[in-house]
Amino acid sequence: MTADDLGPGELASDELAPGELEPRARRRRASSGRVSQASVAVRAGVSGQTVSRVVNDSPRVDPATRVRVEQAMAELGYRPHRAARALRTGRSQTIGLVVTTLATVGNAAMLQATAEAAAERGYALTLVTASNGVAAAFESLVAQEVDGAIVLNEASAQVATGERPRGLRLVVVDAEADAGFTAVHSDHAGGAGAATRHLLERSHGTVHHLAGPAESFAAAERERGWREALAAAGVEAPEPVRGDWTAESGFAAGGRLLSASAVFCANDQMALGLLRALAESGRRVPGDVAVIGFDDVPEAANYRPPLTTIRQDFTALAHRAVGALVADIEGAAPASGPAVIPTALVERASTP
Known part of the structure; x- marks a missing residue:
């Protein structure tokens, strides 16, 4: 039996004097190398049952006591025993992340942000690729x-048409709302509209679009936002270049x-290639051509010229996805409709 398996009958009261458990706590810590719940109980001056309730986020803990226990956990470096918790709750405390590639900036940023968001909620992350579907x-x-599981971007398009395992809770990033996830x-559309209007307001007769892959939800939404902004201004949309x-x-x-x-690019990486092509042809940015990207990758501020772009908040996106999945796992009612994370225009030197 581990310290995490202590039941209410093994400790006499909810508030114990620190000396009562100290010998046992020291023996457990020395033998296992882990900080036990008993050690936390000694430090906080409470019972092991109270520590267990805090670990399992039980509402049956006084707020001041909870703060004291959490402080003791932080001071001792306590980490819940994942296997013991799985036996108690029937959950593995692990979520999956499905990607087709990590070569894109967005997917790489989402991997890091998702891992951090999961860890903050006490969940481990397992990465799998959808190279075979x-x-x-x-x-x-x-x-x-x-x-x-959380499904990212390019893999998301396969979820709507593919078979999903029964009982596997899903959050899908960049997909139409669906009853199954x-x-x-x-x-994306709002950000693309803001980019297009920004260019139109600077006396450009029209705005061309360097679009992403046709099968991508994000690319389709950005193209939609671009088209709607042009239509609202009474401007016919040129044929996009993909x-x-x-x-x-x-x-x-x-x-x-x-x-x-004027060109609105569906992401910053394609904008980088376009800037090089324009420079090699003798076209000046922004003197002859204004260029806007999408994503606001860390390097965008150091493009030549620094790139005006639409910023995606990958951290907020990952936290919303992980939060929605954990809420579903832990029995909370799912939110109605998709969660949409705002974007923001970042002005730099590639537009006048």
């Missing part, structure tokens, strides 16, 4: 007994955009 990824996660996404999110595709698309006076 999301069905195989889901099978792997079910075999690992995860409590739920919770949807979370940035305000890339694949990479700087190389932005550079290749540059030849078809040399006559443009």
Whole structure:
């Protein structure tokens, strides 16, 4: 039996003098190398049952006592025993993350932010790739007994059409709302509209669009926002030029955009390639061509010129996704409709 398995009958009262448990606590800590609940109880001056209630987020703990126990946990470096908790709750305290690739800036940023958000809630993160399809990824996660999964971006398109394991709780990032999962996404259309209006307000007759892959939800939403902003201004939308999110595709698309006076790019990496193509053709940014990207990657401020862009809050996106999944796992009522995270225009030197 571990310290996490202590039952209410093993400790006589809810408030114990520190000396009563100290020998036992020291023996447990020395033998296991872990800080036990008994050690936390000694430090906080409460029973092991009270510590267990705090660990399991029970409402049956006085707020002042909870603060004292949490402070003792922090001082001792206590970490809940995951296996013991799984036996008590029937949960593994692990969530899965499904991706098709980590080569894109957005996916890499979401991986880090999701891992941090999960850890803050006491959950471990298991990463699987959907290189063989999301069905195989889901099978792997079910075999690992995860409590739920978050599906990212490019893999999200496969969820709506593929078979989902029964009972696997899902949050899908960048997807239409669906009865079978919770949807979370940035305000792609709103950000694209803000970028387009920003260019139109600077006396550009129209705004061209360097679009993302046709099958991408995010790319489709950004294209929609661009089209709606042009339509609201009474401007006919030019035919978009399509890339694949990479700087190389932005550079290749540059030849078809040399006559443009304003370009909204669906992400910053394609904008980087476009800036190079324009520079090599002798077109000045922003003197001859104004360029706006999307994402606000860390390097965008150091592009030449520094890139005006739409900032996605990847941290907020990950926290909302993890929060929605954990709430579902722990029995809270799911939110109605998709969660939409605001975006923001960041002005730099690539626009006048």
